Amino acid sequence: MTAIGNRKHAPKKYLAENGALAGLLVLVVAIAVAQPAFLTAQNLLNVGVQAAVIAIMAFGMTFVVVAGGIDLSVGSIAALAAMVGALTAGPAGLVVGALCGLVNGALISYGKLPPFIATLAMLSVARGLTLVISEGQPHETDAVVTFLGSNLTPVVPLPLLLMLLFFGVTGLVLTRTNLGRRMYAIGGNEEAAKLSGIDVRRQKLWIYALSGLFAAAAGLVLAGRLASAGPQAAAGYELDAIAAVVIGGASLSGGVGRATGTLVGALVLAVLRNGLNLLQVPPFWQQVVIGAVIALAALLDSLRRR
Amino acid sequence: MNALITARGITKHFGPTKALDGVDLDIFAGEVHVLLGENGAGKSTLVKVLAGIHGPDAGTIEGSASLAVIHQELALVPELSVAENLFLNRLPRRFGFVDRAEARRRAPRLLERVGLDVDPDAKVKDLGIAQQQMIEIARALDKDAGVLILDEPTAVLTDTETDRLLEIMAQLRGNGVGLVFITHHLDEIQRIADRITVLRDGRSVGVLGPGVSTRHMIELMVGRPIDEQYPRARQRPGRPLLSISHLSRRGAFHDITIEVRAGEVVGIAGLVGAGRTEVARAAFGVDDYDEGSVEVDGKPLRRNDVQAAIKAGLGLVPEDRKGQGLVLTATVGQNLELVTLGNRDRERLHDMVGKLRVKGSVEQPVKELSGGNQQKVVIGKWLLADPKVLILDEPTRGVDVGAKVEIYELVNRMTAQGRAVLLVSSDLPEVIGMSDRVVVMAHGRVAGELPGGATQDQVMALAVQEISA
Numbered sequence: 001m002t003a004i005g006n007r008k009h010a011p012k013k014y015l016a017e018n019g020a021l022a023g024l025l026v027l028v029v030a031i032a033v034a035q036p037a038f039l040t041a042q043n044l045l046n047v048g049v050q051a052a053v054i055a056i057m058a059f060g061m062t063f064v065v066v067a068g069g070i071d072l073s074v075g076s077i078a079a080l081a082a083m084v085g086a087l088t089a090g091p092a093g094l095v096v097g098a099l100c101g102l103v104n105g106a107l108i109s110y111g112k113l114p115p116f117i118a119t120l121a122m123l124s125v126a127r128g129l130t131l132v133i134s135e136g137q138p139h140e141t142d143a144v145v146t147f148l149g150s151n152l153t154p155v156v157p158l159p160l161l162l163m164l165l166f167f168g169v170t171g172l173v174l175t176r177t178n179l180g181r182r183m184y185a186i187g188g189n190e191e192a193a194k195l196s197g198i199d200v201r202r203q204k205l206w207i208y209a210l211s212g213l214f215a216a217a218a219g220l221v222l223a224g225r226l227a228s229a230g231p232q233a234a235a236g237y238e239l240d241a242i243a244a245v246v247i248g249g250a251s252l253s254g255g256v257g258r259a260t261g262t263l264v265g266a267l268v269l270a271v272l273r274n275g276l277n278l279l280q281v282p283p284f285w286q287q288v289v290i291g292a293v294i295a296l297a298a299l300l301d302s303l304r305r306r
Numbered sequence: 307m308n309a310l311i312t313a314r315g316i317t318k319h320f321g322p323t324k325a326l327d328g329v330d331l332d333i334f335a336g337e338v339h340v341l342l343g344e345n346g347a348g349k350s351t352l353v354k355v356l357a358g359i360h361g362p363d364a365g366t367i368e369g370s371a372s373l374a375v376i377h378q379e380l381a382l383v384p385e386l387s388v389a390e391n392l393f394l395n396r397l398p399r400r401f402g403f404v405d406r407a408e409a410r411r412r413a414p415r416l417l418e419r420v421g422l423d424v425d426p427d428a429k430v431k432d433l434g435i436a437q438q439q440m441i442e443i444a445r446a447l448d449k450d451a452g453v454l455i456l457d458e459p460t461a462v463l464t465d466t467e468t469d470r471l472l473e474i475m476a477q478l479r480g481n482g483v484g485l486v487f488i489t490h491h492l493d494e495i496q497r498i499a500d501r502i503t504v505l506r507d508g509r510s511v512g513v514l515g516p517g518v519s520t521r522h523m524i525e526l527m528v529g530r531p532i533d534e535q536y537p538r539a540r541q542r543p544g545r546p547l548l549s550i551s552h553l554s555r556r557g558a559f560h561d562i563t564i565e566v567r568a569g570e571v572v573g574i575a576g577l578v579g580a581g582r583t584e585v586a587r588a589a590f591g592v593d594d595y596d597e598g599s600v601e602v603d604g605k606p607l608r609r610n611d612v613q614a615a616i617k618a619g620l621g622l623v624p625e626d627r628k629g630q631g632l633v634l635t636a637t638v639g640q641n642l643e644l645v646t647l648g649n650r651d652r653e654r655l656h657d658m659v660g661k662l663r664v665k666g667s668v669e670q671p672v673k674e675l676s677g678g679n680q681q682k683v684v685i686g687k688w689l690l691a692d693p694k695v696l697i698l699d700e701p702t703r704g705v706d707v708g709a710k711v712e713i714y715e716l717v718n719r720m721t722a723q724g725r726a727v728l729l730v731s732s733d734l735p736e737v738i739g740m741s742d743r744v745v746v747m748a749h750g751r752v753a754g755e756l757p758g759g760a761t762q763d764q765v766m767a768l769a770v771q772e773i774s775a
Contacts, residue, residue: 181647184640185644189629189630189634194592196610199613287408
């Protein structure tokens with residue numbers, strides 16, 4: 001209900017409470033001034049496509065982070081799902097992704113492993129399985145998967161639409177379903193959730209399964225864009241996904257986070273990368289800048305909360 | 307005799323509650339000074355003010371003696387050795403590295419002072435709790451603490467260990483150390499105290515000498531008349547709604563049988579650590595138990611299954627409001643709907659906020675509310691689920707007087723509707739005033755049962771009784 005509550009506020013207050021959105025606007029204006037080519041329709045669509053994969057992954061991560069956990073395996077799951085999708089069919093990739101998430105959830109809920117450890121193990125296992133089934137080679141994707149990465153019409157890229165679709169689903173799950181409400185309760189105070197009769201362990205199964213499913217979808221979109229699933233695809237994307245969630249104002253200690261924030265977070269990362277390229281900043285320095293921005297976003301958020 | 311520490315007029319507020327109100331305290335060299343009082347009387351706050359953890363709002367503390375506090379939760383590093391713990395943060399060094407041989411050589415002299423015979427190389431985690439306590443005392447003494455404050459050290463000790471600790475305390479007293487001793491065990495006080503300062507509601511209500519009777523101590527400690535702060539409207543009890551039978555869990559509670567009937571409020575009184583909360587949690591299915599059974603309205607309840615307990619008609623308002631009762635990151639409404647998430651009707655949330663007279667709105671973050679209003683939210687969460695039996699664990703702790711009475715009215719309303727309440731409370735006037743029967747627990751057992759309107763010293767006499775284990 002928090003998203004609704006905010007609509008009543010004046011835009012200025014809305015921006016003050018959504019530091020990431022304010023940051024995104026500042027970033028867009030600054031880059032547009034420095035390099036007007038940024039604002040062309042084609043380039044903006046590019047930014048959207050670039051953001052899509054990380055955003056979809058980050059939406060799944062939002063569930064996990066709101067529930068007080070972390071999922072380091074999403075990059076590897078994306079690669080495994082894309083590879084399974086390329087070798088068989090797209091839907092099989094989604095199933096495999098959700099299954100990997102279920103295993104994460106089972107290790108965390110019933111094996112009582114810390115999420116960091118359970119998903120770190122899955123990061124390695126899923127990547128290894130990707131290499132095993134692909135024999136280390138990239139594989140072409142079929143027409144269905146390739147379609148996911150294509151342009152629906154000459155002007156509207158499908159990845160962009162998929163990102164918005166997943167954004168809507170995430171918002172609905174978080175604010176309008178019992179599962180979403182339970183995520184906030186578990187992340188905010190797991191003990192209170194348990195004492196209120198919430199089956200915390202079963203909820204965590206679903207939460208990590210959702211994260212796996214979203215990662216698989218992101219992996220398929222990525223493979224569709226390249227018309228190929230690579231064994232090393234999406235390596236390190238989990239960190240971008242976490243960064244997007246954190247830039248979006250979610251708290252890694254749980255209980256706080258919104259779909260809009262994560263969307264903005266993913267857009268900040270994409271705009272930054274795109275802008276730095278347009279400004280011809282050397283790639284080595286780009287990493288430094290992006291890291292600094294992540295630290296800055298988290299710092300501002302922590303100051304605001306104090 | 308000159309005082310090591312002289313405290314005058316110490317006053318300390320926490321929000322609207324006055325934890326300490328003009329307390330005077332002198333600690334002399336070579337005395338055991340007992341602080342006595344009910345839970346919440348201000349003993350811990352006084353200790354924290356003396357130790358400099360809290361600054362007083364008013365009053366002065368004078369004295370040159372350095373002071374060490376031995377808390378119930380020990381400040382030792384379990385993975386390090388006895389010697390390393392003794393010299394923690396000030397280990398002898400040689401060439402910039404820790405000189406273990408030197409630490410090992412110096413350790414026995416310290417251990418001897420507290421009569422402890424352990425290997426300085428042993429890991430602290432392998433020692434018993436009593437031995438760990440001694441190590442902490444030895445460490446404090448080595449820092450030349452002139453005043454040693456022991457905060458309920460015997461609560462975790464066996465009888466023999468307690469005897470040993472009292473011996474060492476007597477020895478330290480002989481060496482001119484000033485000891486402040488907090489304990490609920492009146493027999494220990496009679497054995498060792500030189501002076502007893504009795505605290506009640508944040509005030510010092512008397513300083514007693516040695517040889518005082520337990521009866522006199524209890525009277526001073528609880529000495530407030532029960533007035534109409536407790537508007538209990540008694541009902542004629544109906545069928546049993548909650549039956550806890552012969553419930554046992556090793557190390558926590560033993561053979562607990564409590565029955566709560568429709569329209570009844572049954573209180574569980576006892577000291578902190580008597581096992582009251584443990585029984586409440588086990589009955590509600592949060593924790594497991596070894597033996598016994600729990601029935602709700604005649605139907606046996608699956609053990610260790612909170613969902614089943616809620617479905618059967620149980621509810622639990624836990625003792626730790628912020629740690630266990632509330633999701634502090636969420637709004638009032640999100641907290642209220644926590645037990646009844648399936649119900650999409652938002653109107654009931656607004657109704658409950660109105661009915662409970664919560665000073666706040668459904669959309670407001672719950673952490674902005676005062677303690678009393680937060681507690682009403684936790685209770686409201688359960689009222690929305692309409693339980694047959696509500697277990698209240700310390701429901702008015704840290705709650706102001708006005709909200710307290712409102713919570714009592716809710717209890718009356720529940721029982722008037724044929725529901726039942728199990729009330730765990732350390733607030734003696736409350737548990738006596740609001741309960742139709744009071745079960746007193748001590749050392750994990752039922753020490754006795756008293757009818758409503760029993761006196762506070764009757765309850766205390768049962769609560770402090772020693773059961774030979």
